[in-house]
Amino acid sequence: MPAARAPVPTPQPLQPQPQAQPWDDHWIEVILGNLLRTGVLISAAVVLWGASIYLFRHAHEPADYRVFRGEPSEFRTIHGVIQSVKDGRGRGLIQLGLLLLIATPIARVAFSIVGFAMEHDRMYVAFTLMVLAILLYSLLGSGLGV
Amino acid sequence: MRNSMTVLEFTAVVAIVSFVAGLLGSLTGLGGGVVLVPMLTIFFHVDIRYAIGASLVSVIATSSGAAASYVKEGFSNIRIGMFLEIATTFGALLGAFLATRIPTSALAIIFGAVLLYSAYLSRKPRPPAQRNLPPDPLATRLRLNGSFPDLEGERSYNVQHVPTGFSLMFGAGALSGLLGIGSGAVKVVAMDQAMRIPFKVSTTTSNFMIGVTAAASAGVYLSRGYVDPGLSMPVMLGVLAGSLLGSRILIKAETKSLRLVFSVVILVLGLQMLYNGFWGKI
Numbered sequence: 001m002p003a004a005r006a007p008v009p010t011p012q013p014l015q016p017q018p019q020a021q022p023w024d025d026h027w028i029e030v031i032l033g034n035l036l037r038t039g040v041l042i043s044a045a046v047v048l049w050g051a052s053i054y055l056f057r058h059a060h061e062p063a064d065y066r067v068f069r070g071e072p073s074e075f076r077t078i079h080g081v082i083q084s085v086k087d088g089r090g091r092g093l094i095q096l097g098l099l100l101l102i103a104t105p106i107a108r109v110a111f112s113i114v115g116f117a118m119e120h121d122r123m124y125v126a127f128t129l130m131v132l133a134i135l136l137y138s139l140l141g142s143g144l145g146v
Numbered sequence: 147m148r149n150s151m152t153v154l155e156f157t158a159v160v161a162i163v164s165f166v167a168g169l170l171g172s173l174t175g176l177g178g179g180v181v182l183v184p185m186l187t188i189f190f191h192v193d194i195r196y197a198i199g200a201s202l203v204s205v206i207a208t209s210s211g212a213a214a215s216y217v218k219e220g221f222s223n224i225r226i227g228m229f230l231e232i233a234t235t236f237g238a239l240l241g242a243f244l245a246t247r248i249p250t251s252a253l254a255i256i257f258g259a260v261l262l263y264s265a266y267l268s269r270k271p272r273p274p275a276q277r278n279l280p281p282d283p284l285a286t287r288l289r290l291n292g293s294f295p296d297l298e299g300e301r302s303y304n305v306q307h308v309p310t311g312f313s314l315m316f317g318a319g320a321l322s323g324l325l326g327i328g329s330g331a332v333k334v335v336a337m338d339q340a341m342r343i344p345f346k347v348s349t350t351t352s353n354f355m356i357g358v359t360a361a362a363s364a365g366v367y368l369s370r371g372y373v374d375p376g377l378s379m380p381v382m383l384g385v386l387a388g389s390l391l392g393s394r395i396l397i398k399a400e401t402k403s404l405r406l407v408f409s410v411v412i413l414v415l416g417l418q419m420l421y422n423g424f425w426g427k428i
Contacts, residue, residue: 029222032213051157060154063156063376065377092375098378101203102365109231123289127229131232138235138363140365
């Protein structure tokens with residue numbers, strides 16, 4: 001915030017010091033923040049689009065979520081979701097939007113690897129790869145990718 | 147609100163409730179996800195597994211949606227976030243697998259306990275910030291120490307008790323995966339009280355981490371059929387819109403009484419969840 005920049009008698013308070021803090025965290029965070037927001041807005045738009053088809057077709061059917069049945073495979077796997085989008089199904093589109101939403105923070109983690117690598121911070125490249133591996137396992141290894 | 151509702155009515159009412167939850171959650175800083183699952187199960191008679199799936203998706207949306215505005219403030223510490231995400235994502239994966247195995251009444255009881263704890267924590271005064279702590283060797287090795295712009299210029303901080311914080315974060319991740327919440331309450335304990343990270347840094351960094359943590363369990367939930375498009379759609383859109391509005395109209399004066407009201411709501415929902423869990427109503 002600009003209010004924090006009171007004239008204090010410190011030498012070069014805001015000058016980017018060459019390689020003092022190797023990764024200027026701020027610019028990369030701004031990119032990451034915008035990446036996240038863009039991802040969320042795109043997925044919300046896809047969900048809305050799907051919602052309008054779904055509501056147009058099913059508005060007057062009874063809504064009942066009391067009994068857990070589990071979703072059919074067309075809404076449980078990436079392949080199934082893509083197929084149901086191709087078939088023009090509203091709920092398939094909603095599910096695609098939700099998949100994009102889940103992918104957004106994963107993209108942020110993947111992008112962070114580039115940032116740490118540019119700074120030659122091997123320790124944090126390794127940490128970030130671990131996080132990415134866990135995320136990809138959850139997304140693809142748990143049966144979603146089938 | 148029995149099952150006489152049509153899809154259109156159900157969608158509209160759930161969207162409004164989610165909008166209010168997102169708005170209050172963002173204004174009070176207590177998060178909207180924590181009230182959504184009990185509201186959906188208690189008032190809409192939604193099966194708790196569907197409710198958790200929908201809530202988890204909305205948690206990703208709010209965290210990612212708010213990130214851009216948090217980033218502008220420049221307080222978050224990307225290294226603390228990434229390091230602790232190893233613990234939270236691993237915990238979240240474990241929590242999600244656990245959720246598919248334990249009975250729903252147990253889920254309700256754990257959820258109730260977490261709600262009561264969050265209500266207690268939101269009323270407890272924050273411990274005074276300790277400044278000028280000595281650098282911890284492990285935190286230094288992991289490059290977790292940092293600085294942030296304060297009123298008096300750049301203020302630096304030294305992170306403490308890394309193993310304790312890391313373990314607590316694993317627990318926070320597991321709860322997030324188990325219950326489909328951001329588990330901000332546990333994250334606050336880990337970062338503020340154990341690791342002694344300044345409040346401004348811990349809240350913004352924790353927001354960054356919540357989305358990644360939720361994404362780690364979301365894959366499991368989706369593939370197990372817990373994420374219903376018809377239910378998740380109004381929840382996600384409602385919470386997202388509410389929290390985006392909330393982050394724009396942060397009025398400091400009102401926050402205090404709002405926090406009180408919201409923590410009473412959390413308390414009541416927590417008791418109801420415990421009751422439903424113990425008497426097998428879920």
